[in-house]
Amino acid sequence: MLFDSHVELLLDAAVSFVNELTDGERRGKPFTAPAGAALPAAARRAIPSAEPRIPESLPADDAELLAQAARVMRDVFEAVEEGRVDDAAAAVNRLLRESGARPQLDRVPGEPWALHFHGSDDSYGIGWTSGCATALALAVGSALAGRLGVCRAPHCDRVYVDMSKNSVRQFCSAPCQSRVKAAAFRARQSAAAKP
Numbered sequence: 208m209l210f211d212s213h214v215e216l217l218l219d220a221a222v223s224f225v226n227e228l229t230d231g232e233r234r235g236k237p238f239t240a241p242a243g244a245a246l247p248a249a250a251r252r253a254i255p256s257a258e259p260r261i262p263e264s265l266p267a268d269d270a271e272l273l274a275q276a277a278r279v280m281r282d283v284f285e286a287v288e289e290g291r292v293d294d295a296a297a298a299v300n301r302l303l304r305e306s307g308a309r310p311q312l313d314r315v316p317g318e319p320w321a322l323h324f325h326g327s328d329d330s331y332g333i334g335w336t337s338g339c340a341t342a343l344a345l346a347v348g349s350a351l352a353g354r355l356g357v358c359r360a361p362h363c364d365r366v367y368v369d370m371s372k373n374s375v376r377q378f379c380s381a382p383c384q385s386r387v388k389a390a391a392f393r394a395r396q397s398a399a400a401k402p
Contacts, residue, residue, distance in 0.1 A: 210345070213321055217342035218368045219255050220335060221280050226379065227253040228277040231364040234382050246270045254335070265331060272332030276302060276339065283343050284366040288357040295347050295355075302340035306333050310341070360387050 210218060226233070227249055230240050241249035250270035254261050279298050286295035302308075307327025314320045324341040326333030346352055346368075354369045356376065360383035369376035378384040 210342070210351070213323060214342045214345055215368075215370070216255055217324070217338045218346065220253075221283075221339040221343055222366050222368055223253040223255060224250075224273055224277040224335070224339065225281045225284060226365045228274040229281045231281075232362045233365055234380070235360070235362045235386060240274065242274075246274060250274065262331065269330055269332030272330075273335060276306075276332075276336040280339060280343065281366065283347065284355050284357055287347065287352050287355040292347065292352055295352070299340060299344045299347050302336060303344060306337035306340055308337035308341050358383050360384070361390075 228240050228246075231238055247265045247267050247270040250273045251261065251265040253273070279302055282298040283295045283302075286292065286298060308324055309326075310322055311325050312320045313323045324338045326337035343355075346355055354374065356367050356369055358365050358367065358379035359377045360379075363379060363383050365379035365383075367376060367379045378387065
């Protein structure tokens with residue numbers, strides 16, 4: 208295990224927020240993040256399903272805060288991907304500062320005490336931002352920073368956390384990996400068919 212289960216959940220959330228709430232490209236096509244009235248539902252869908260307390264609806268202020276945080280989280284992934292760890296650390300520090308992230312021991316009934324991360328208030332947007340910021344800080348501030356990545360498929364800039372044993376992941380999803388493999392296969396077939 209690279210990260211404990213709580214940090215892994217928060218890193219998954221950071222990936223989900225970036226991939227669902229920031230503009231760019233997804234699987235070969237332009238992607239425009241939801242905005243306005245569509246943003247709260249999109250932000251709610253981005254919350255990992257493992258979270259037991261997903262609200263019925265997410266307030267617009269919380270959704271906007273998560274979208275703003277997602278843009279800074281994207282900066283973290285891109286900086287790490289480009290080897291600019293100092294810039295990644297600066298972006299993480301910004302998220303930590305703005306959310307007022309603080310550690311706290313919490314316990315779910317029937318479970319042992321576990322370290323969780325809270326924000327300067329108990330709003331949903333601040334809570335998720337501070338948790339994701341702290342998880343990103345744990346990754347960037349360790350030898351695991353290289354586990355944060357940006358998809359290497361053409362026309363895709365979605366992000367991922369590489370949880371593989373040998374750190375070989377290069378794509379955000381199986382469809383992107385398949386697109387690249389299929390393109391390479393077609394290129395080989397075309398080269399072999401030429402006299």
